[in-house]
Amino acid sequence: MYKANITITLRSSILDPQGKAALHALGELGFKSVQSVRIGKVVEMEIDSDSLAAANQIAEKACKELLANSVMEDYHIELHELVSS
Amino acid sequence: MYKANITITLRSSILDPQGKAALHALGELGFKSVQSVRIGKVVEMEIDSDSLAAANQIAEKACKELLANSVMEDYHIELHELVSS
Numbered sequence: 680m681y682k683a684n685i686t687i688t689l690r691s692s693i694l695d696p697q698g699k700a701a702l703h704a705l706g707e708l709g710f711k712s713v714q715s716v717r718i719g720k721v722v723e724m725e726i727d728s729d730s731l732a733a734a735n736q737i738a739e740k741a742c743k744e745l746l747a748n749s750v751m752e753d754y755h756i757e758l759h760e761l762v763s764s
Numbered sequence: 765m766y767k768a769n770i771t772i773t774l775r776s777s778i779l780d781p782q783g784k785a786a787l788h789a790l791g792e793l794g795f796k797s798v799q800s801v802r803i804g805k806v807v808e809m810e811i812d813s814d815s816l817a818a819a820n821q822i823a824e825k826a827c828k829e830l831l832a833n834s835v836m837e838d839y840h841i842e843l844h845e846l847v848s849s
Contacts, residue, residue: 680799686806701807704830712822714765714810721771721806722786725799737797745789 680761681726681734687747687754688719722746725761734758765846766811766819772832772839773804807831810846819843 689695695717702716724741728734738756747754774780780802787801809826813819823841832839 688806688808698807701831705826708829710822710826712812713826714812715808716810717808719806719808721773721804722783723773723800723802723804725801727797727799737795741790741795741798744793746786 681758682761683724683726683738684757685722685738685754687752689751690753693751731758766843767846768809768811768823769842770807770839772837774836775838778836816843
């Protein structure tokens with residue numbers, strides 16, 4: 680069993696209104712040293728597969744077909760094996 | 765200048781309907797080996813501060829005061845220094 684941590688963020692050329700709102704709110708709260716905020720998604724997925732390569736392929740396919748919008752978003756996959764207890 | 769990557773996830777005891785919906789959709793698309801999906805937020809923040817410790821304190825405070833809901837969510841902060849070019 681593998682666990683995939685997938686980070687999905689808006690491409691840097693795409694405006695991030697949610698991040699802008701958080702930056703503004705932080706400014707109002709006195710966080711003057713925060714220069715920029717961008718907000719994305721993280722998807723934690725447990726994948727039952729024989730190998731790291733197969734799990735990576737499944738995570739990659741899931742991003743392309745469902746999780747990420749390839750026009751506006753970038754994704755990054757980190758995988759590690761889950762040790763069953 | 766430091767960059768904070770903050771991962772905010774629902775506590776494991778809290779139901780994640782967005783993750784459940786993604787898991788169901790992946791099942792419909794034929795991803796039979798995906799066992800569980802949980803979806804959270806990632807906040808990328810640039811912090812102008814003198815030290816890593818100070819940047820960490822700011823990120824921590826921002827999570828507590830605005831970004832995370834401490835009743836329902838856990839957060840994890842990763843920091844690294846940005847080298848100005």
